[in-house]
Amino acid sequence: MSLLSTAQLALDRGGRTLYRHLDLEIRTGEVWAVLGPNGTGKSSLLQQLTGLLPSPPGAIRLAGRALGDWPSRELARFRALILQEQEMGVPMRVWDRVLLGCHPHLGLWGRVGAEEQARVQAVLATMDLSALAGRLLQELSGGERQRVALAAAMVQAPRLWLADEPNNHLDPRHQLRWMEWLRQRVITQAGAAIVALHDVNLAARFCDRILLLFPDGNHIQGDRRQVLQASVLTSLYDCPVGQVDGPGFPVFYWGRPGPD
Numbered sequence: 001m002s003l004l005s006t007a008q009l010a011l012d013r014g015g016r017t018l019y020r021h022l023d024l025e026i027r028t029g030e031v032w033a034v035l036g037p038n039g040t041g042k043s044s045l046l047q048q049l050t051g052l053l054p055s056p057p058g059a060i061r062l063a064g065r066a067l068g069d070w071p072s073r074e075l076a077r078f079r080a081l082i083l084q085e086q087e088m089g090v091p092m093r094v095w096d097r098v099l100l101g102c103h104p105h106l107g108l109w110g111r112v113g114a115e116e117q118a119r120v121q122a123v124l125a126t127m128d129l130s131a132l133a134g135r136l137l138q139e140l141s142g143g144e145r146q147r148v149a150l151a152a153a154m155v156q157a158p159r160l161w162l163a164d165e166p167n168n169h170l171d172p173r174h175q176l177r178w179m180e181w182l183r184q185r186v187i188t189q190a191g192a193a194i195v196a197l198h199d200v201n202l203a204a205r206f207c208d209r210i211l212l213l214f215p216d217g218n219h220i221q222g223d224r225r226q227v228l229q230a231s232v233l234t235s236l237y238d239c240p241v242g243q244v245d246g247p248g249f250p251v252f253y254w255g256r257p258g259p260d
C-alpha cells in the first residue's frame with residue numbers, strides 16, 4: 001500500500017530549481033533515503049512533503065488522500081516530521097518535551113493518563129534518556145537534545161516518518177540503535193520512512209530505496225543496490241568515492257585509497 005506519493009512534484013527555491021517531475025511512491029515497510037550535496041533540496045523536499053512548503057493540490061497524497069484533505073489532528077497522528085535543527089523556545093524539561101509527542105492521541109480535554117506516562121517512560125529508556133528526564137533541554141548536549149527530538153516523534157507513533165538528518169550529533173552507538181529501531185518499527189507497524197542523510201553507509205545498510213538529488217536539479221531513484229554505486233556517488237558529490245565489501249552490505253569511503 002502506498003503511504004506517500006507525489007505526482008510531478010517540483011520546487012524552486014533560493015533562485016534555483018531544486019527538482020522537477022518528481023514522482024515518488026513510498027510503500028508500507030519501506031525506508032527511503034534522500035541523499036545529495038549541501039543545498040540540493042533534501043530538507044526542502046521533506047518540508048514540502050509535510051506541507052510546510054506549498055505544492056499544487058493533489059500533487060502529494062498520503063495513503064491515497066490529497067495532503068490538503070487531511071484534517072490536522074488526523075495528519076498529526078499519521079505522520080511526524082523530525083527537523084534538522086530543534087527550536088528550544090521556552091525552557092522545557094526533557095519529560096515534558098517528549099510528552100508533547102502524545103498530544104495528537106489525547107482526548108478532548110488533553111488529559112495525560114497512565115498509558116501516556118508509560119509510553120514516555122519506555123521511549124526514554126530506549127533512547128538512554130531516563131536519567132535526563134528532569135533536565136532542561138537547554139542544559140543538554142547536542143546529541144542528547146537530538147535524542148529527545150527523536151523520542152518525541154517515537155511517542156507520537158506515526159505511520160509515516162519524515163526525518164531530516166535524524167542522526168545529527170548522535171554517536172555511532174545511538175545512530176545504529178535509532179536506525180535499527182526505525183527500520184523495525186516501519187516493518188512491524190506497516191509504516192514507512194523517508195530520511196535525509198549525509199551518511200551513505202547508513203543508507204546502504206538501513207534503507208531499501210534511495211532518492212538522489214543532484215545540484216543541477218536532476219534526480220535518480222531506485223533500489224539501493226542499483227543506485228548506491230561508487231561511480232554514481234562520485235558524480236553526485238563531485239568527490240571520489242570508493243567501495244569495499246562489508247559484512248552483507250557495501251561500505252563506501254571518500255577520497256582515493258591511501259599509499260599504505
Ligand SMILES: Nc1ncnc2c1ncn2[C@@H]1O[C@H](COP(=O)(O)OP(=O)(O)OP(=O)(O)O)[C@@H](O)[C@H]1O
Nearest residue numbers: 013014016018036037038039040041042043044045
Ligand atoms: N528559507 C529559505 N528561503 C529561501 N531559500 C532557502 C531557504 N531555505 C533553504 N533555501 C535554499 O534552498 C536550497 C535547498 O536548501 P535545503 O536546505 O533544502 O538543502 P539540503 O539539501 O537540505 O542541504 P544541506 O545538506 O546543507 O542540509 C538551497 O539553495 C538553500 O539556499
